[in-house]
Each structure stands twice: as structure tokens, then as C-alpha cells.
Amino acid sequence: xxxxxxxxxxxxxxxxxxxxxxxxxxxxxxxxxxxxxxxxxxxxxxxxxxxxxxxxxxxxxxxxxxxxxxxxxxxxxxxxxxxxxxxxxxxxxxxxxxxxxxxxxxxxxxxxxxxxxxxxxxxxxxxxxxxxxxxxxxxxxxxxxxxxxxxxxxxxxxxxxxxxxxxxxxxxxxxxxxxxxxxxxxxxxxxxxxxxxxxxxxxxxxxxxxxxxxxxxxxxxxxxxxxxxxxxxx
Amino acid sequence: xxxxxxxxxxxxxxxxxxxxxxxxxxxxxxxxxxxxxxxxxxxxxxxxxxxxxxxxxxxxxxxxxxxxxxxxxxxxxxxxxxxxxxxxxxxxxxxxxxxxxxxxxxxxxxxxxxxxxxxxxxxxxxxxxxxxxxxxxxxxxxxxxxxxxxxxxxxxxxxxxxxxxxxxxxxxxxxxxxxxxxxxxxxxxxxxxxxxxxxxxxxxxxxxxxxxxxxxxxxxxxxxxxxxxxxxxxxxxxxxxxxxxxxxxxxxxxxxxxxxxxxxxxxxxxxxxxxxxxxxxxxxxxxxxxxxxxxxxxxxxxxxxxxxxxxxxxxxxxxxxxxxxxxxxxxxxxxxxxx
Numbered sequence: 004x005x006x007x008x009x010x011x012x013x014x015x016x017x018x019x020x021x022x023x024x025x026x027x028x029x030x031x032x033x034x035x036x037x038x039x040x041x042x043x044x045x046x047x048x049x050x051x052x053x054x055x056x057x058x059x060x061x062x063x064x065x066x067x068x069x070x071x072x073x074x075x076x077x078x079x080x081x082x083x084x085x086x087x088x089x090x091x092x093x094x095x096x097x098x099x100x101x102x103x104x105x106x107x108x109x110x111x112x113x114x115x116x117x118x119x120x121x122x123x124x125x126x127x128x129x130x131x132x133x134x135x136x137x138x139x140x141x142x143x144x145x146x147x148x149x150x151x152x153x154x155x156x157x158x159x160x161x162x163x164x165x166x167x168x169x170x171x172x173x174x175x176x177x178x179x180x181x182x183x184x185x186x187x188x189x190x191x192x193x194x195x196x197x198x199x200x201x202x203x204x205x206x207x208x209x210x211x212x213x214x215x216x217x218x219x220x221x222x223x224x225x226x227x228x229x230x231x232x233x234x235x236x237x
Numbered sequence: 238x239x240x241x242x243x244x245x246x247x248x249x250x251x252x253x254x255x256x257x258x259x260x261x262x263x264x265x266x267x268x269x270x271x272x273x274x275x276x277x278x279x280x281x282x283x284x285x286x287x288x289x290x291x292x293x294x295x296x297x298x299x300x301x302x303x304x305x306x307x308x309x310x311x312x313x314x315x316x317x318x319x320x321x322x323x324x325x326x327x328x329x330x331x332x333x334x335x336x337x338x339x340x341x342x343x344x345x346x347x348x349x350x351x352x353x354x355x356x357x358x359x360x361x362x363x364x365x366x367x368x369x370x371x372x373x374x375x376x377x378x379x380x381x382x383x384x385x386x387x388x389x390x391x392x393x394x395x396x397x398x399x400x401x402x403x404x405x406x407x408x409x410x411x412x413x414x415x416x417x418x419x420x421x422x423x424x425x426x427x428x429x430x431x432x433x434x435x436x437x438x439x440x441x442x443x444x445x446x447x448x449x450x451x452x453x454x455x456x457x458x459x460x461x462x463x464x465x466x467x468x469x470x471x472x473x474x475x476x477x478x479x480x481x482x483x484x485x486x487x488x489x490x491x492x493x494x495x496x497x498x499x500x501x502x503x504x505x506x507x508x509x510x511x512x513x514x515x516x517x518x519x520x521x522x523x524x525x526x527x528x529x530x531x532x533x534x535x536x537x538x539x540x541x542x543x544x545x546x547x548x549x550x551x552x553x554x555x556x557x558x559x560x561x562x563x564x565x566x567x568x569x570x571x572x573x574x575x576x
Contacts, residue, residue: 073558
């Protein structure tokens with residue numbers, strides 16, 4: 004078995020086999036193999052955007068679905084996201100050069116008083132995995148930090164996370180401030196964290212509560228599609 | 238070394254009641270979101286005493302100190318990483334005062350929550366780094382007079398082991414619970430059976446292990462059943478939330494009534510838990526009803542999953558990973574497989 008594993012030579016696979024193998028290697032969190040395969044596809048003349056969407060994002064979608072369905076858990080997803088990043092770091096400068104489209108920009112952070120960032124990091128990584136640009140403000144974010152970053156980054160989405168019942172009400176402070184300043188409707192606001200639920204999300208005026216990172220990605224895609232539709236209709 | 242207070246109580250009684258919520262209670266006392274609860278040990282000791290007195294007066298045999306976020310990595314957020322010794326020691330000292338004034342044996346359990354960091358290889362925190370932080374906290378809780386250490390809300394098996402090692406280095410007896418909040422597993426994918434196995438492989442197994450927090454009473458009892466089905470003979474701890482948090486008029490309110498928590502407590506005992514308490518949202522009023530129910534209602538057989546769902550509500554997922562009813566792993570085309 005071990006010999007057989009070592010026998011795979013990525014450069015000898017045809018494009019279709021290689022992409023299938025990349026999806027497996029993403030699933031297994033093999034960063035070196037993803038970097039190697041990304042370079043092979045580039046050498047074969049693939050567009051960076053195609054490698055991103057057809058191999059990496061497609062592979063991470065499978066990871067996201069299996070996470071959502073309770074087949075994979077956080078450790079596997081983090082390793083997969085690390086592998087994804089290995090490919091992304093090669094593609095990122097090339098994508099910028101080719102002016103490839105972005106799917107959306109998100110500013111994300113854990114609210115003031117809360118240092119829990121595992122879930123937030125996971126959302127951040129999976130959003131990047133789905134092709135979003137993510138600006139991660141880290142933990143303990145005050146309202147001004149969110150608002151300044153949203154403006155500076157020209158963001159589409161605000162993501163807030165809290166793991167404590169003592170910190171989750173701060174999300175409402177942020178949203179209320181945005182309402183006061185007339186900026187609320189400029190952004191899609193997604194919230195998440197273990198003690199939250201859909202009802203809480205509605206009560207504080209968020210657009211959606213996201214149960215986990217996979218749901219956050221799906222929800223962000225849905226809202227961005229609506230936003231684009233509105234823009235083209237208007 | 239003389240027997241610790243918890244082991245002694247367990248040898249005299251066939252169930253013990255632990256405490257309820259810490260965070261929710263402090264919040265209701267005026268803690269502002271964003272402030273570290275541990276600071277109150279120094280700034281508002283009378284409020285922390287009141288926090289401890291709540292469960293003691295309601296009949297709890299064990300209460301947890303206000304030190305959940307007392308590791309250096311958590312206190313760092315408040316630029317208080319150099320106050321680990323002071324804040325944890327005082328948390329335990331205040332607990333000691335309240336326990337000793339109660340006129341009966343009440344166990345002061347030194348709370349140790351997660352570091353909040355992801356451990357290697359997924360994240361930056363090394364095993365030794367985690368051990369060092371837990372050891373520092375454990376020493377301070379011991380110095381303040383805690384009877385046992387109480388590791389809680391852990392999701393990663395490595396972090397659980399690191400906390401165990403911290404307790405060992407401090408030469409303290411300990412208990413440790415995990416939060417099973419993701420399809421019946423911990424966020425890191427650990428099942429109830431996995432934890433039951435893990436604790437027996439530690440060089441210093443805990444006095445008791447179990448589940449706290451999570452997503453409601455039904456899920457928590459399924460986890461307790463899972464521990465028992467894994468064949469453990471160790472003391473099992475059940476500390477579930479009082480229902481689901483709701484946001485009412487600017488405050489967090491948990492929808493689990495005292496009556497529901499009383500039913501939960503008795504069912505937890507029937508499921509095989511010996512130490513029964515609450516977690517977020519559990520007030521002294523809940524605890525009083527739980528105590529009364531545990532004292533007056535007879536023991537019964539372990540309830541079926543159907544009976545649990547009927548009494549306390551449905552489960553968050555069809556399977557908790559200990560049976561074959563869960564989702565199947567993906568079949569892959571690939572020939573490359575890791576270990």
C-alpha cells in the first residue's frame with residue numbers, strides 16, 4: 004500500500020486525472036502536492052482563473068459539503084484550507100495580473116471581548132477557498148475597527164463571530180451603529196458562533212445567521228448573487 | 238496525601254450536584270461584554286462571592302471558580318497575561334471562603350477553559366506551550382485553595398491532554414469535560430466514545446469526565462449514554478445548558494425552564510451521570526428545582542433516545558458518530574491515501 008502511494012507521479016497524469024487527484028489531495032490536506040499540481044497545470048498553459056475555479060474551488064466545495072454533512076470536522080477542514088492556500092499563493096499574483104474577477108470582499112472579525120477565533124478562522128479560510136477576498140481583523144474588534152475596515156476595503160460583506168453569551172450582544176452594538184450612521188444597507192451582514200441561532204441573528208438585525216463555515220460560504224454566495232441581480236436590474 | 242474533597246464526597250454519595258452558569262450570571266450582574274470576567278476577582282470580589290453563593294445556597298455540592306478564561310493566552314486579550322497567578326489564585330481564595338462558610342462540604346473546583354488557540358499541526362499552539370499555560374493556571378488555583386481542577390468546554394483531544402498534563406505537573410486531582418456541539422461530536426470531531434477511551438489512556442486519569450455546554454439537554458444526554466455504552470466505569474459529569482439562548486429586550490435569555498432542567502437532571506442520573514449540573518443559562522432557581530428532583534424522584538432505567546427526545550426535545554443531528562447511522566465517508570477516486 005505504501006509503495007503504491009509513493010508511485011503517483013502527478014506530472015504523468017493527464018489533465019482530467021490530475022484535477023481529480025487535486026480534489027483528493029485537497030480533501031486529504033496535502034499542501035505540497037497541491038502546489039506541485041498547480042504548477043504543472045500552469046506549465047500546461049491553464050489560465051490561473053481556471054485552476055482556481057475548476058480545481059481548487061471545486062475541491063474545496065466538496066470539503067465544505069462534507070463538513071456541512073458531518074463527515075469531515077474542523078481538523079480536516081483546516082488542513083484542506085492550508086493545502087488550498089499553498090495553491091492560492093502561487094495563483095494570487097497571476098490572478099491580479101490577469102484581472103480575473105473577484106467573487107466578493109468580506110471583512111471579518113470576532114467581536115469585542117471575545118478571543119475565540121477558531122470558527123472565525125475557519126469561515127475566513129473557507130471563504131477564501133470559495134474565491135472571496137477576506138480581510139481578517141482578528142479578535143476583540145470594536146465597532147470602529149469594523150466600520151473603518153469596511154470603508155477602506157470597499158467590502159461587500161461584514162462577518163462577525165462570537166463564542167460567548169457575554170460577547171454576542173456586541174454584534175447588535177455594531178449593527179445599531181451602522182444604522183445610526185446610515186450605512187447598514189451598504190453591506191451584507193453575516194453572524195455566527197456557537198451560542199447564536201437564527202432567531203438571534205434576526206433579533207439584532209443581521210442578514211443571516213450562519214451555522215457553520217460551509218453555510219457561511221453558501222449564504223455569502225446567495226446574497227452576492229442577489230446583490231449583483233439588483234445592480235443589473237437598477 | 239489525604240483524599241481530596243471530591244473523591245471523598247463521591248465515596249459517600251451516589252450523585253452530586255454541580256453548579257450552573259458563570260458567564261450568564263456575571264452578565265446579569267452587570268459585566269459588560271468585552272470585559273474579562275476574571276478581572277472581577279480583584280475589582281468586584283463581592284460580586285464573585287455572590288456568584289459562588291448562588292449555587293451553594295441552592296444546594297450544589299460543587300461549584301466552579303471564576304477562572305474559565307484564566308490562561309495566559311486568554312488574559313492576553315486584556316493585556317493581563319502577567320496576572321495569571323494573581324487572578325486565578327484569588328478566584329480560588331474567594332471560592333474557598335464561600336465553601337468554608339457553608340457549614341457543609343462543598344467542593345471548590347478550579348475552572349480551566351480552553352486556550353482559544355488552535356494546536357499544531359493545524360494551528361500555532363504547540364503541545365508544550367499549552368501545557369505551560371495550563372500548568373501556570375493550575376498552580377495558581379491550587380495556591381488559592383481549590384480542591385480539584387475542572388477543565389471544561391474543550392474540543393480538541395490534544396488540548397484535553399495538555400490540560401491533564403498541567404494538572405499532573407501541579408500535582409492536583411482534576412475533572413475534565415468537553416463540549417459536544419457539532420453533530421453530537423466536539424468541534425474537532427471527537428465522539429463520546431472517543432473521550433471515554435482517551436481518559437483511560439492518560440497517565441493521570443481524571444476523577445470524572447463528561448460533557449458541558451453544547452447544544453441543549455437532549456444532545457447532552459445522548460453523549461452521556463455514549464460514555465456508558467463505551468463501557469466506562471469512571472464518574473461521568475453532565476453539565477448542560479438551560480435550553481437555547483434567545484435575545485429578549487437586549488439581554489440573553491435561555492428558554493430552558495426550571496421544570497425542564499429538573500427533568501433533565503433526573504434523566505441525566507438515569508443515563509449514568511454521577512455529577513449533574515447546568516451550564517449557560519442555569520440559575521440558582523434552576524438548581525433548586527434540580528436538587529429537589531434529584532432528592533425526591535426515584536432512579537429509573539436509562540431512557541431510550543426516543544424517551545429523551547419526547548421529554549426534552551429533539552436532537553441536533555440524526556447520529557452522534559457512535560453508531561452506523563451517520564453520514565458515510567466520501568468514496569474517492571484517488572489512489573493516494575494518508576495513514
